[in-house]
Amino acid sequence: MKYFLPLLLLLLFAWGCLDDDDQFDPIREADVTVAYHAEYDGQPLAIQREAYGYPTGDSLKFLLFQYYVSDLQLLPADGGDTVRLADIDLIRWMSAGDTTDVERTYSVPAGEYRGLQFGLGVKPELNAMDPNNFAADYVLNENEFWGPATRYVFAKIEANAMLDEDGRYDTGLSYHMGSDSLYRTVTLNRTFTVGNGGTDRLTVITDVFRALSGNGQTFDITDPTKQTVHGGNQQVAIGIWDRLAAAFTLETE
Amino acid sequence: MRGWCYLLPLLGLACAPEAGEPAERPAFAAILYPIDNPSTPAGEALGERLFFDPGLSADGTISCASCHRPELAFTDGLPVSVGLAGRAGTRNTLGLTNVGYFHHPLFWDGRADNLEAQALHPVGTDHEMGGSWPETVRRLARDASYRTAFAAAFGSPEIDSTRVGRALAQYQRSLVSRDTRYDRVRRGQAEYTAQEALGHALFFDLGDDPGGPWAGLPAAECAHCHTPPHFTNERFENNGLDEVTDLTAFSDPGRGAVSGLVYDNGRFRTPGLRNVALTAPYMHDGRFRTLEEVVDHYNSGGHYAENRSANVHPLDLEPAQKAALVAFLHTLTDCSLVTSGAAARGCRGQPE
Numbered sequence A: 001m002k003y004f005l006p007l008l009l010l011l012l013f014a015w016g017c018l019d020d021d022d023q024f025d026p027i028r029e030a031d032v033t034v035a036y037h038a039e040y041d042g043q044p045l046a047i048q049r050e051a052y053g054y055p056t057g058d059s060l061k062f063l064l065f066q067y068y069v070s071d072l073q074l075l076p077a078d079g080g081d082t083v084r085l086a087d088i089d090l091i092r093w094m095s096a097g098d099t100t101d102v103e104r105t106y107s108v109p110a111g112e113y114r115g116l117q118f119g120l121g122v123k124p125e126l127n128a129m130d131p132n133n134f135a136a137d138y139v140l141n142e143n144e145f146w147g148p149a150t151r152y153v154f155a156k157i158e159a160n161a162m163l164d165e166d167g168r169y170d171t172g173l174s175y176h177m178g179s180d181s182l183y184r185t186v187t188l189n190r191t192f193t194v195g196n197g198g199t200d201r202l203t204v205i206t207d208v209f210r211a212l213s214g215n216g217q218t219f220d221i222t223d224p225t226k227q228t229v230h231g232g233n234q235q236v237a238i239g240i241w242d243r244l245a246a247a248f249t250l251e252t253e
Numbered sequence B: 001m002r003g004w005c006y007l008l009p010l011l012g013l014a015c016a017p018e019a020g021e022p023a024e025r026p027a028f029a030a031i032l033y034p035i036d037n038p039s040t041p042a043g044e045a046l047g048e049r050l051f052f053d054p055g056l057s058a059d060g061t062i063s064c065a066s067c068h069r070p071e072l073a074f075t076d077g078l079p080v081s082v083g084l085a086g087r088a089g090t091r092n093t094l095g096l097t098n099v100g101y102f103h104h105p106l107f108w109d110g111r112a113d114n115l116e117a118q119a120l121h122p123v124g125t126d127h128e129m130g131g132s133w134p135e136t137v138r139r140l141a142r143d144a145s146y147r148t149a150f151a152a153a154f155g156s157p158e159i160d161s162t163r164v165g166r167a168l169a170q171y172q173r174s175l176v177s178r179d180t181r182y183d184r185v186r187r188g189q190a191e192y193t194a195q196e197a198l199g200h201a202l203f204f205d206l207g208d209d210p211g212g213p214w215a216g217l218p219a220a221e222c223a224h225c226h227t228p229p230h231f232t233n234e235r236f237e238n239n240g241l242d243e244v245t246d247l248t249a250f251s252d253p254g255r256g257a258v259s260g261l262v263y264d265n266g267r268f269r270t271p272g273l274r275n276v277a278l279t280a281p282y283m284h285d286g287r288f289r290t291l292e293e294v295v296d297h298y299n300s301g302g303h304y305a306e307n308r309s310a311n312v313h314p315l316d317l318e319p320a321q322k323a324a325l326v327a328f329l330h331t332l333t334d335c336s337l338v339t340s341g342a343a344a345r346g347c348r349g350q351p352e
Helices: A004-017 A208-214 A234-245 B002-015 B040-052 B133-141 B146-153 B161-173 B181-186 B194-204 B255-259 B291-300 B319-330 B339-344
Strands: A029-040 A060-077 A083-092 A101-110 A111-120 A155-162 A171-177 A182-192 A200-207 A246-253
Touching: A004 A101, A029 A060, A029 A083, A029 A171, A083 B181, A155 B040, A171 A234, A182 A246, A200 A208, A208 A234, A246 B319, B040 B146, B040 B161, B133 B146, B133 B161, B146 B161, B161 B291, B194 B319, B291 B319
Parallel strands: A029 A200
Antiparallel strands: A029 A101, A060 A083, A060 A111, A060 A155, A111 A182, A155 A171, A200 A246
16 A cells, blocks of 8 residues: 555656557558569579470570569558658569568558559659769669660569570570650559558569560560560560569569 | 758758759769768878788788789789789789779679778788788787877777778778760760770660661670679679589689579679779689680670570670770770879870
8 A cells, every 4th residue: 555656656657648649549550561572474483593484395594583663652442642652662683592572661551552553664753863863872873774874774584595405594585674665554453451450561473474475475585686685676575564564463461 | 950941941052053054963873981981081091001001911012002003903914813922812803993882792702791891801811911910900000100090090099900991991982983085975075986986886785776876786785784884783793704514613603602502603793894994804813815805705605604694695796896895995994093104104095
């Protein structure tokens, strides 16, 4: 009983320190991880480690897969303002030591959402900017320039192919794509809840196989004129680009 | 405090260029100065003194500058470096031009994360300075002028390997080249010769543009890895130097020895090409004596390994095109970084 008064005073003090808004407040924000997941024909993409079959009967070992993402945002279910997660990001798999998922974590307002949206590539206003205005280690200074005055390669797929049954992956395939006209908005519709026991992980899946072969079209990697697509010959790659933009799906946990 | 909110924008306006006044474009994205090692004049001066001091080596004969000679754009002209007592190293000495701008791992194999870490390696390496840090630090601490210089650079006279590394890093961050013929052409202050312009077009694959003035020109595929402004993508590539059917067969595993991944064997960091005409011989083992040999190698498509870069393949360049590429590479020379010696007297790349 002799401790009653001090305890009461302590409780009153603690109560007084509480902000009105702190009391019985629902979760306002929660961490959500966006995991970019790369696959080849439904299997996790493993740089160099795996040989993958191709519809022409050939096989591939990948060296590099990367793409820029602009204006990554969540779409609220009520149609309200989108929730911007990132202006620009570079998603890249280039080492046999890379994990299949490239993860980014954001603090997101709790609530109901109807999907996720991003631009595939570097949005035009950033694609027009001098990269020297950014820090040397900024994502737009990762040496993904077309040239000294021309800006970003939006996506790259590089692999070595075995076109003969000789065990040698000796045909380089190099597809570099990007220009303002190729910029695409990707909208992935799926309802989910953030906070209050909702999802904390959004998995953005893309399948490189579908970029090379899909919709009844298969890019002919045996054609020497289609083994290297760089710079100005973007028309050759537009099929790959459009299939890549259509190859994204969203899963929630 | 709130007053600053109003003051700062006004200050910004006062500093902004007037209408019509051209704002100077930055040459490169700014160097990243580490928070725990900001560059200062005293730090750079100390780093320069240490860089040229053979007292860092076990027998007082080898300094950083023994291999990183300024007149050769901070290389040594040898296939592989030669250190204490004439011991040969295993790799070609990398140049230091604009090294402060790099933010990915350094050395041919990427075993150092930054300049501060890189600077610690040579002192204890047998075929470089051949000593040890405790002994080197004791030697430096016996010199009162060094204690004074460390106090000026770091606020107190204590000397240790971390501080030596930091001072050396500060000096290396000062080795900036931004006045090559290439840079002056970019700024509109010079023009390429016809041969240099052809080389530029080949280097940057301008022939790929079907509507451009170079349509139909072969692509030399250089800039995918040697990406401007520093002409490196700072990544690790196998550029087809050695024929192997088994990735464990490389005589020098390169990046693989650091990453522990057999798939990285035979991969080496893409070197920057600024001042490349001064840094012969070439490749991680110095196997090519001239730029002409380098261009011949890439023109051939190199040798087979399953991790060879997909951008290394036969180019079918004609002799005049190969010569043009070499001419363009000479436009990347900045003689202002070359301070003495025969190379300075014969330095190519400056305007007439």
